[in-house]
Amino acid sequence: MSTLPPAFAERMLQQLGRQYDTFVQALEQDTPVSLRLNPFKWQGAPPYEPIPWSERGYYLPERPLFALDPLWHAGAYYVQEASSQFLEQALRQHLTIDEPLLALDLCGAPGGKSTHLTSLLPEGSFLVSNEVIRSRANILAENLQKWGTGHALVTNNDPGQFARLEGLFDLMVVDAPCSGEGLFRRDAAAQEEWSPANVQLCMERQRRILLDAWPALKPGGLLVYSTCTYNQQENEENLQWLSQQQRVKSLPLQIPEAWGIEETEISGLRGYRFYPHKLRGEGFFLAVLQKLEGYEPDRLPHVRKPRLSFLPKKLVPEVQPWLLDAQDWEIVQEGPLWTAYPTHWLPLVQVLHEQFRVVHGGLQLAEPKGKSLIPQPALALSRHLNPAQFPQAELDLPTALRFLRKDDILPDGTPDGWVLCRYRGVGLGWLKMMKHRSNGYWPTHWRLRMELPTELPSPVLP
Ligand SMILES: C[S@@+](CC[C@H](N)C(=O)[O-])C[C@H]1O[C@@H](n2cnc3c(N)ncnc32)[C@H](O)[C@@H]1O
Structure with a gap:
C-alpha cells in the first residue's frame, strides 16, 4: 500500500488516537474475500468462516477466479464485502412487519444491497432499485436478474425525482456515493482521489440526495443510510443535519461486543462504524432513522x-x-x-x-x-x-463454462426444442436443441470472455 494522504492520516490519528497504528497496520493486510449466498438458490452451508452479522455471509480462505464458477454467473451467491452485509441487521431488527413492503434503494449499482434486500424483505415485497449512472444501472439490472427476483424494477433517475412518489416507500436505503476512505486497502484509486475538498463535496452531495428524496419515504418509514468512509462529516454530521431539517428518530441496533463494531452517538443519533483493525471487513458506516412525520397519500399518482x-x-x-x-x-x-x-x-x-x-x-x-x-x-x-x-440438462463444469462463453455445446440425451440448462441443480440458461446441433441463449453482453484453462479450479462452494 502506498503512503496515506497526509491530511487523511492526520484526521484518522485524531479520530483513532492510540488505535491509529493498528489501523494503519490493518491497511497493510490483504482484504478479506467474502460472499453472500442466495437463500433461494443455495441452501447448503459451505465449510467457511461465517460473517457474524450476516446469516448467509461467509469469508473465503482465498480469492478464487469467480468468472470460472457457473454458480456465480447463475446468482447462487453474490461476492460482497463483509461489512456491507451489516445492512441485514437493520432489517432484521427493525422491520417487524410481516406484510409485503415497498422498498427503494436509491444508489443501487452494482447491486450488493439490492440483492441482499430482495432476500430479506417479507415475501411479496417489491424493490425499486435506482442508479443514476446509466451504464451502472445496466449492471444492476443484470445482477438482479441473475439473483432471480421478479419483484424488483430498476430505474435510472436522479434521486430527487423520487419526491414525486410522495409518502410511498416503507424503506429507503441510501448507500451514498462517498469519499471511499474505507476502500483504500483494495482500491488505490480511492486513495488518489481523496482530498479534504472531495470529502466536503461528497458531504454536500449526500445531503442533497437525502433531502431531495426524503418526501418519498412514508411517515413511520425507515431510512438506512450508509457509506464506506470513516469521517464524521459524511456520516454523523449528515445525520445530525438531516435531523435538523426533518423530524426523525434514531433506531439503535443490538450488536454483541465480539463483533468489533463501534457504536457512535451524536445528539442522540446512533451510528455503527466498521474499522478494519477491529473486525474482518472494510471501512463502513450505517445508521437507521425513522421518519416521524410527512404526507401519506391514500392513492397512487394517476x-x-x-x-x-x-x-x-x-x-x-x-x-x-x-x-x-x-x-x-x-x-x-x-x-x-x-x-x-x-x-x-x-x-x-x-x-x-x-x-x-x-x-x-x-x-x-x-x-x-x-x-x-x-x-x-x-x-x-x-x-x-x-x-x-421444460426438459432439463445438467451440465458439467467444462460444458457449463462453454455455454457461458456461447460456444457450441451438445448435451447428451436432450430432446429437440427448448432445454433448461442447469449447473449443480441451479438454473443457468436456455438451449435450443435442433437434431445434431444447438443454439445457446445466454445474452451476448453477459458472455464469459476468457479462454478456459486446461485445468479448471475446484468449486467455490464445495
Ligand atoms: C456506494 S455506491 C452503491 C453501492 C450499492 N449500493 C451496492 O451495494 O452495490 C454509490 C452509488 O451511487 C451512485 N451515485 C453517484 N452519484 C450519485 C448521485 N448524485 N445521486 C445518486 N447516486 C449517485 C454511484 O454511481 C454508485 O453506483
Whole structure:
C-alpha cells in the first residue's frame, strides 16, 4: 500500500488516537474475500468462516477466479464485502412487519444491497432499485436478474425525482456515493482521489440526495443510510443535519461486543462504524432513522396512458404455466417482451413506467418470434420458474463454462426444442436443441470472455 494522504492520516490519528497504528497496520493486510449466498438458490452451508452479522455471509480462505464458477454467473451467491452485509441487521431488527413492503434503494449499482434486500424483505415485497449512472444501472439490472427476483424494477433517475412518489416507500436505503476512505486497502484509486475538498463535496452531495428524496419515504418509514468512509462529516454530521431539517428518530441496533463494531452517538443519533483493525471487513458506516412525520397519500399518482398492456387472455395460457406461483402474477406486453409483474404491484409499476426511466422490471418470460416463443434468460435464472415445464440438462463444469462463453455445446440425451440448462441443480440458461446441433441463449453482453484453462479450479462452494 502506498503512503496515506497526509491530511487523511492526520484526521484518522485524531479520530483513532492510540488505535491509529493498528489501523494503519490493518491497511497493510490483504482484504478479506467474502460472499453472500442466495437463500433461494443455495441452501447448503459451505465449510467457511461465517460473517457474524450476516446469516448467509461467509469469508473465503482465498480469492478464487469467480468468472470460472457457473454458480456465480447463475446468482447462487453474490461476492460482497463483509461489512456491507451489516445492512441485514437493520432489517432484521427493525422491520417487524410481516406484510409485503415497498422498498427503494436509491444508489443501487452494482447491486450488493439490492440483492441482499430482495432476500430479506417479507415475501411479496417489491424493490425499486435506482442508479443514476446509466451504464451502472445496466449492471444492476443484470445482477438482479441473475439473483432471480421478479419483484424488483430498476430505474435510472436522479434521486430527487423520487419526491414525486410522495409518502410511498416503507424503506429507503441510501448507500451514498462517498469519499471511499474505507476502500483504500483494495482500491488505490480511492486513495488518489481523496482530498479534504472531495470529502466536503461528497458531504454536500449526500445531503442533497437525502433531502431531495426524503418526501418519498412514508411517515413511520425507515431510512438506512450508509457509506464506506470513516469521517464524521459524511456520516454523523449528515445525520445530525438531516435531523435538523426533518423530524426523525434514531433506531439503535443490538450488536454483541465480539463483533468489533463501534457504536457512535451524536445528539442522540446512533451510528455503527466498521474499522478494519477491529473486525474482518472494510471501512463502513450505517445508521437507521425513522421518519416521524410527512404526507401519506391514500392513492397512487394517476396514470394517464399506461405503458404496459395486458397480454391478450387467449395468449396467457402459453406462458402462465411457466411460473410456479402463477396466480400472483399479471403478464403484460413490454416492448417486444412478455413480462410478468406481481399483480399487487402492477399499478405502481405503471406509474414508474410513466414517470421514470425504467431500465428493467419484473420477470421477463418470453419474446414471441413468428409462431414460437423464445424463453428469456431471466426466466431460467428465476426462483419463480416452474422447471417441470421444460426438459432439463445438467451440465458439467467444462460444458457449463462453454455455454457461458456461447460456444457450441451438445448435451447428451436432450430432446429437440427448448432445454433448461442447469449447473449443480441451479438454473443457468436456455438451449435450443435442433437434431445434431444447438443454439445457446445466454445474452451476448453477459458472455464469459476468457479462454478456459486446461485445468479448471475446484468449486467455490464445495
Ligand atoms: C456506494 S455506491 C452503491 C453501492 C450499492 N449500493 C451496492 O451495494 O452495490 C454509490 C452509488 O451511487 C451512485 N451515485 C453517484 N452519484 C450519485 C448521485 N448524485 N445521486 C445518486 N447516486 C449517485 C454511484 O454511481 C454508485 O453506483
